[in-house]
Amino acid sequence: MLNYSEIDSILRALVEPTRRQILERLSRGPATVSQLAEPFGMTFAAVLQHLQTLEACGLIRSEKIGRVRTCRIEPGGLAPLADWITERRIPAERHLDRLGQILAETGQSPSKVQDQEKDEQT
Amino acid sequence: MLNYSEIDSILRALVEPTRRQILERLSRGPATVSQLAEPFGMTFAAVLQHLQTLEACGLIRSEKIGRVRTCRIEPGGLAPLADWITERRIPAERHLDRLGQILAETGQSPSKVQDQEKDEQT
């Protein structure tokens, strides 16, 4: 089973538009904190907080050489969320398949079919 | 290009743990508002607000028959987010591939390779 709080921290990181923009910028190549802060109409400190959030949940990685910190995408960072989505899409689609199948076979009312499916929750 | 605010509304919906739990419950089959509210230690009205949020961004669908509203998963609801993730993973991985390739071919320092890649931003 997947780590619940990992998904939580990734979603909390991605929900902020500025952080998504930072990710887009970094997906085109590494950048320093100054370079990342420059295009945004906000303070250096604010961007730094976003970077810390992104790094804390494993979406980016950074390395400080001298006084310069360079940030880059953590390649597998989005994998947990991608997996979470996959896990939630498959049951939903299987459910639909079974529903359609049973309806076609028996011609029962949808409510009766739903009652049947309740019993098979795994 | 993908609709920016669609991703935004989906992420805002998913970031709330209660709403993710509601989705998990619904992925096992349809449920009424009362049924969905029951397991949560919060008021009916609060759960209703979550349901409205989920429906507004296309993650669930609901239908009212008589005085009972039945909710179910909207099968394609997570697709825009899944696509967004895919689009962001591929460039990141391609970048890594190119970096490795160039390093292997030329034996240059990583910083020089990064400078080259900056110029080819599309």
Add this chain to the structure above:
DNA sequence: GGAATAGTTAAGCATGGACTTGAGTATTGC
């Protein structure tokens, strides 16, 4: 028709998180 049920809406409170300010530290260039 009237009570019970199922849901809906609006207003207000409380908390979390984004952002700013301002002060501080480490590194580099002269």
Add this chain to the structure above:
DNA sequence: GCAATACTCAAGTCCATGCTTAACTATTCC
């Protein structure tokens, strides 16, 4: 050494959002 650069940290403000309460509507059962 000292000024400039690049970043770091802490405290405080402000606003969005989750939750509650309370009043309301529509439907069903007797």
